[in-house]
Amino acid sequence: MYVSPIREPLIKGNKDYSQVTKDILAPMAGKPGKYWYIGIALAGTAALFGGWATFVTLFTGIGSWGTNKTVGWAWDITNFVWWVGIGHAGTFISAILLLFRQKWRTSINRSAEAMTLIAVMCAGFFPLIHMGRLFLGFFIFPYPNTRALWVNFNSPLLWDVFAISTYFAVSLIFWYVGLIPDIGTVRDKATTKIRKAIYGFLSFGWTGSATHWARHETVSLILAGLAAPLVLSVHTIVSFDFATSVIPGWHTTIFPPYFVSGAVFSGFAMVLTLLIITRKALNLEQYITINHIESMNKIIILTGSIVGIAYMTEFFIAWYSGNEYEMFTFTNRAFGPYAWAYWIMMTCNVITPQLFWFKKIRTNVLITFIISIFVNIGMWFERFVIVVSSLHRDYLPSSWAMYSPTIVEVGLYVGTLGLFFTLFLLFIRAFPVIAIAEVKSVLKSSGENNNHTEHE
Amino acid sequence: MNKYITAYYLDEGKLLKGVKQIKSKGVKIKDVLSPFPVHGLDKALGLRRSRLARVAFAGGAIGAIAGFGFQTWVFTSAYPINFGGKPYFSAPSFIPVTFETTVLFSAFSMVFAFLIASKLLPGENPVILDERVTDDHFLVVIELDEESTEESIKEIEKALKEAGAEGIIIKA
Secondary structure, X not given: OOOOOOOOOOEOOOOOHHXXXXXXXXXXXXXXXXXXXXXXXXXXXXXXXXXXXXXXXXXXXXXXXXXXXXXXXXHHHHHHHHHHHHHHHHHHHHHHHHXXXXXXXXXXXXXXXXXXXXXXXXXXXXXXXXOOOHHHHHHHOOXXXXXXXXXXXXXXXXXXXXXXXXXXXXXXXXXXHHHHHHHHHHHHHOOOHHHHHHHHHHOOOOOOEHHHHHXXXXXXXXXXXXXXXXXXXXXXXXXHHHHOOOOOOOOOOOHHHHHHHHHHHHHHHHHHHHHHHHHHHOOOOOOOOHHHHHHHHHHHHHHHHHHHHHHHHHHHHHHHOOOHHHHHHHHXXXXXXXXXXXXXXXXXXXXXXXXXHOHHHHOOHHHHHHHHHXXXXXXXXXXHHHHHHHHOOOOOHHHOOOOOOOHHHHHHHHHHHHHHHHHHHHHHHHOOOOOHHHHHHHHHHHEOOOOOOOOO | OOEEEEEEEOOHHHHHHHHHHHHHOOOOXXXXXXXXXXXXXXXXXXXXXXXXXXXXXXXXXXXXXXXXXXXXXXHHHHOOOOOOOOOOOOHHXXXXXXXXXXXXXXHHHHHHHXXXXXXXXXXXXXXXXXXXXXXXXXXXXXXXXXXXXXXXXXXXXXXXXXXXXXXXXXXX
């Protein structure tokens, strides 16, 4: 088989199939290291802080937040959009890159998909908590009730309910179907009876039969085909929450593509943040190589540049439309009381990612890690700028207001971060972080020792 | 329990060649177990093309009709609400929810069909012929029936050896 000489191997080291199994299962065996305990203690504490904030919100009501009559949406929706956006990278990697036959995805898709699921859980928490009465959350679903009332299908907020719940459900089955063969591997390598029983149950009785594999491949491909438009639809619908309103700064047709590329941008940044730590901590540097990091950085340049162009287009259209409210909103964003947030956003999203044009920088793990954190911060501020700076100057100057968060809102945000890292740390102990079967299937064509295969 | 002869390979290329040779000798292969999907194996074994795509399409079609139909029913007959004089049947705003139900029904019907048809369900406890299959062994399984004699077993063994099997285990 011809292998391009320029292309570096996807999996480093002379590995055979058995070695792959051993390497990837290693982090699950034995006692977790010291850093794992430190990590989960920190994340757990943050999650407890969030638990306290949730309790205060439910007990006191959302009066405990800094939101007011003018700025009715603030950190809650910012965090919601931020988390949903982060989730998008996982689906992008597992679905869209599968359809494009990008083999490098095999090393990162499992953990990215897990990240998606956890991020969507964190996202879903915010609209629910903003309802004030969490236990009435089921009101958002259309179900026959004594009030004979149905939900409003004309509302983008309801579309969100459908989009997010479908997204979560489909991502979950996509992730689990991919996981079944690997759980089979864990079961067969298990050393204790309890582990064997648990993973045997979770593996659904996987045997590796050719018929099952053929069906598994079909299912994965079609699920990817379904998940690809789904992931685009989710952030499109999230952007409709804003775009279908009549608030200057929100009411723009550019929102769907702008939000989707922003989502993929922030999602890849979070994948990098997580994986740079994970590969080091779990000794998976031969699987998640510099090439993987570089490929992800290239996607970051692309989507980051799209986001940058979207910012400029928004500004241009604000001026070109001749609409004075629109123009006011945008000048106010850049030079008004929240200008600091705007310029943090501009620096982190538009300027620093452009450094990845230099090969030296995009192949440097430490700099990539720092820039990925910058992107995470920048994308959080993008949503904050869109939400708060558009709202705080109302049409009537008497309604003008400022917004700053209370400790309860900070607690809710930090709490979801804690939840995110807690669940991710549990995931790396419970399941293989890399798709074992998929890595094996590309090992011959893309491993370091790719010349010993007998091909016909 | 049925009796089996299993032959294992350590390389998917050799497996593929071997399977073709075994088949040409007239030995019936019950199944091939492998740690990852081997391309070309479904053709070599003569497996029927999966019909799961049709299930996905049917599920999606049901989802689309159900989603769109339900919204139409709610807004035109169950509880018509006048939103600023806009039509009750406002098809464009039903599209996002219709799209989501299409994807949801399609994905779930296909995955459930796959799991049920393959008997991959929680609590399933199949016979694991060789634990190394999920690691690095490629296993060709040949079922023996009551009519198979010592001689026929020997013949199969010979065929397997000729087909390059790295090891043969008879499970009786």
